[in-house]
Amino acid sequence: MSREGFKSGFVSIIGRPNVGKSTLLNQVLGQKIAIMSDKPQTTRNKIQGVYTTNEEQIIFIDTPGIHKPKHKLGDFMTRIAQETLNEVDMILFLINAEEGYGRGDQFIIDRLQNVKSPIFLVINKIDKVHPDDLLPIIEQYREKLEFAEIVPISAINGNNVTTLMDQIKNYLEEGPQYYPEDQVTDHPERFVVSELIREKVLHSTREEVPHSVAVVIDQMKQRDDGNIVDIQATIVVERSSQKGILIGKQGGMLKKIGSLARQDIEHLLGSKVYLELWVKVQKDWRNRAFNLKDLGFSDDTY
Structure with missing residues (x-):
């Protein structure tokens, strides 16, 4: 326009x-x-x-x-x-x-x-x-x-x-107006949601974890009544020790990350959110081209 x-x-x-x-x-x-x-x-x-x-x-x-x-x-x-x-x-x-x-x-x-x-x-x-x-x-x-x-x-x-x-x-x-006036980003909501979860991981964990983490949204679906959005996400790390840190004692760290992320996601979506998080080990994913592609970081040059 x-x-x-x-x-x-x-x-x-x-x-x-x-x-x-x-x-x-x-x-x-x-x-x-x-x-x-x-x-x-x-x-x-x-x-x-x-x-x-x-x-x-x-x-x-x-x-x-x-x-x-x-x-x-x-x-x-x-x-x-x-x-x-x-x-x-x-x-x-x-x-x-x-x-x-x-x-x-x-x-x-x-x-x-x-x-x-x-x-x-x-x-x-x-x-x-x-x-x-x-x-x-x-x-x-x-x-x-x-x-x-x-x-x-x-x-x-x-x-x-x-x-x-x-x-x-x-x-x-x-020049033209490229985007509708109420749009603030060209990324799909799933991407922003994954970034909000990853931010909470960075804020909540020790130095060992941050650069070795990616977040994949497995499912994001609004319930039929429209009141709640169900989100299932996997946090990907490179080592089993990192998985232990992320889960924490009796699951405490993962609960904390989920709670903090849920607040930001609800603000983003303007809706109540039910967030489920899992942690998965994918060894050396940052150096594996096919893993980067799966996680959304690569392109056809790899």
């Missing part, structure tokens, strides 16, 4: 792992569609968030953090992030003000050198540093790449996010 004067565009959010890309996307949209965790490399697929007003529609792509891959899953995640760079109208290069410049940033900057689209430097977590520390950070990055705009923000608190949005809108060109 297209109408005169309406603007639209695709914006990719990139950056090192754990700089706050998903937090920014959720802040802009006003609701959670992207997984948030203090553990890096938690985003595995491109998540499109759709922001719509009467004047414009902006489709945000929250990519996996670009990093040097250590296994097939990492290779897939990095390739997805890099592929978006030439498919979008604008790029937000998000950095962490608290950490400053690092080799991981140079890895990304090298991949931005030939990009034709406007690139914004978005300095996140400014609430964690003194304002006087911002100028040296800006100068350091400005020497390495030409940025269309430089915008300091705090995604978690929402500081200056409105200013960032105004700057993005200035660069939009006239």
